[in-house]
Amino acid sequence: MAGVPRVVVVGNGMAGFRFAQELLALGPGFDVTVVGDEPGGAYNRAQLPGVLAGTVREDSIELADEDWYAVRGARLMTGVAACRIDRGGQRLELADGSAVPYDVLVLATGSEPALPPVGGLVERDGRLLTGAVAFRTLADCAQIRALVNGARHAVVLGGGVLGLETACALTAAGLPVTLVHRGPRLMERQLDAGAARVLARTVRSAGVAVRTGAAVREVRSIRAVGGAGHLTGIVLDDGEVLGADLFIICCGTRPRTELARAADLAIGAGVIVDDQMRSVTDGRIFAIGDCAEHRGRTHGLIAPAWAQARVAAMAVTGRDTGDTGYVGQPAVVRLKAAGIELAALGSARGGGGAEVIRFTDPARGVYQKLVVRDGRLAGAILLGDTRTAGTITQLLDRGTTLPADRSALLVASRDGTAPAADSPVRLPGHATICQCNGVTKAAICAAWQDGARDAGQVAARTRASTGCGTCRDAVEGIMAWLAAAEPGLVPA
Ligand SMILES: Cc1cc2nc3c(=O)[nH]c(=O)nc-3n(C[C@H](O)[C@H](O)[C@H](O)COP(=O)(O)OP(=O)(O)OC[C@H]3O[C@@H](n4cnc5c(N)ncnc54)[C@H](O)[C@@H]3O)c2cc1C
The missing domain is CATH 3.50.50.60 (FAD/NAD(P)-binding domain)
Known part of the structure; x- marks a missing residue:
């Protein structure tokens, strides 16, 4: 490709914006255009239920205003849909009749709500009934x-x-x-x-x-x-x-693949990509986030979307993405509703010789379950008490052999005290605290040593708690522990 490579991103959502952020942070040298059909800058979609509930202010969910792109030399086109990929001519055609040439095209088109077959729901003009x-x-x-x-x-x-x-x-x-x-x-x-x-x-x-x-x-x-x-x-x-x-x-949702399908890219449930998030059909086109299908899986969650955005940005710059690039990750689903603590991790189906450890206390609304296969954690349900979620996520992520006393991972919550395994002191440095951004306890400690003194400052340095936000209490717990610790106890 001659001149400055033109990178065009379709979709200014959670994955598209993070891709642009990662690419622009990796250095100059790219002519970046982001095309989004929603108005305005990018925002944190996962916080919309909080906005609806009135617990999250609408202006606090903005990820970037429109100036953010201009300041970094990137172009943002909002309120306009991309309607066709001309692969031969390497042009992206937009609904307003214009076209944007590309050397690299990144599809971050997300997903759309699935509509059930309900009589009378859709008006003649295709819109949903008022209400x-x-x-x-x-x-x-x-x-x-x-x-x-x-x-x-x-x-x-x-x-x-x-x-x-x-x-x-x-x-x-x-x-x-x-x-x-x-x-x-x-x-x-x-x-x-x-x-x-x-x-x-x-x-x-x-x-x-x-x-x-x-x-x-x-x-x-x-x-x-x-x-x-x-x-x-x-x-x-x-x-x-x-x-x-x-x-x-x-x-539920469906990956938005209409552009890719019309351009004859390989499609399964999503746009089929390799470990660098490149379309298996066309190496100039990447797909990330909800619209991508990697190793037979689509995700529909922030953590994979952001991990994929980083891998794609590294691949576009020609940097090493590690031996394998994106390798997938276990699903970690957390409910964000006031008064309901729920984390579902990996696959918590028993059977097939799996060892199941369960603790229930229905009167307190507590149900906890671990599913272990071959000595390793395959999945967990933590309902009513999610304080061990950090430790359990880490065990799942790393595929570590579990301790013989598996119940210690759950049982400590019976008396309402903090489970020892999950206290900030006992958590190992490599434990993932913020699943959405892959931020470890060690990274939070490093931010503290770098001068961060509250969760907001930690977020600014590490991005911890800027995704679904359910790790905020854990981040604050670590900050409180660091503040109370003797200086000598704080890990380097
Ligand atoms: C209300 C809600 C709450 C959620 N909560 C959580 C949570 O707690 N934890 C979690 O992990 N995940 C959560 N999710 C899922 C998470 O938001 C998605 O996984 C994430 O947004 C995926 O990012 P994306 O960029 O792939 O898709 P999106 O964020 O949907 O962005 C895609 C963007 O592309 C645009 N677009 C599509 N086609 C075109 C086109 N042709 N031209 C131009 N623009 C186009 C779309 O309009 C959209 O702006 C939630 C989702 C919703 C809706």
Whole structure:
């Protein structure tokens, strides 16, 4: 390629922005353009449920304003969709009729909400009925908040993480909410029947009405003559009608692969990439984040999206990405709802000769389970008490052989005291504290020694807690321990 290589990123979401950030931090020498169909700069999508609940300020979720790109010599084009990749001509065509030439193209198009086959949901013009929102973006969040004002009853469809967070957020906002879930139990991809039972009880006691094993057949609406329809109710499969003026759809997502498909790139569930996040069809095109399929897996989580963004940035600059580049990582899913502690890590399905260690205390809403295969942790569920999540994540990540007394990883929470294995003092330096950014305890200690004295300062230096935010308490715990420690005790 002659001249300064032109790197064009499609999608200014969590992965696209992080890619641009990593690439620009690795040094000058690239002509970077980011094309995003949402308005404005990048924001932290994972914090939207907090914005809905009113626990997170909307302006605090911004990752970068529009000036951020200009200051670094990059170009940001917002509110415009890329509509075609001309691979032969190495041009990206945009919906406004313009085109951007590229030497390297990075697809970071994310995913879109899956819409269930519900009668009456979609209007003739393709839009959802007024009162129904498929929750994905900041604009959706603003729309829901506007609809909450004056609403009397909300139905949330989908008992996965996002459905639960949304139902709890709306309940916290003072709205009666029914959560309708088609599957036999909540979060069935991550939880077993015992955990799901305890979770349902906890969610009900937070004020959410939970209906599992129920599907929505159609929506009811009223319509002014010649005007738009307004939602009035939800009809379940068995004919029961739930009165509702707000219907939030959280039924899972689908990777956005339409651009890649039309350009004849190899597609499975997502754009199929190698370990450097390059399309296996075209080495000039990368795919990262929710839209990418790596080794047969799509992820839909921040931690892989950001790890992939870094690998792709390194690969674009020609830097060494390690022996293997991106190698994948176990899924770590955490629920962000006030009063509900839940972490599901790896695969917590038993069977096939797995050793299962379980501790339950339904009255306290506690259910904990470890699944061990060949002496190593395969998965865990921590509900009602997630204080050992740091240690357990580290054991899962590193595939370390477990200690003989596995129950020590859970049992310490029985009396309500901090589990010894999870105290900041006992955690090894390489324990991952912030899963989204892969920040270890040692990195947090180093930031402290470098002068960081609160979680915000640590975040500025290490990015810890800037993803889903569930590690903030752990970061603060380490800071408190460092502050109290004798100077000589603080690890170098
Ligand atoms: C409400 C909510 C809460 C979540 N909470 C968590 C959590 O707690 N923990 C966690 O790990 N994950 C969470 N997730 C998932 C996480 O947000 C995603 O995994 C992450 O955003 C993936 O980043 P991405 O860049 O691949 O996709 P996105 O962040 O969706 O960004 C893709 C961007 O590309 C744009 N785009 C798509 N096609 C085009 C086109 N043709 N032209 C221009 N622009 C285009 C999209 O509009 C979007 O702006 C949550 C998701 C949601 C919706």
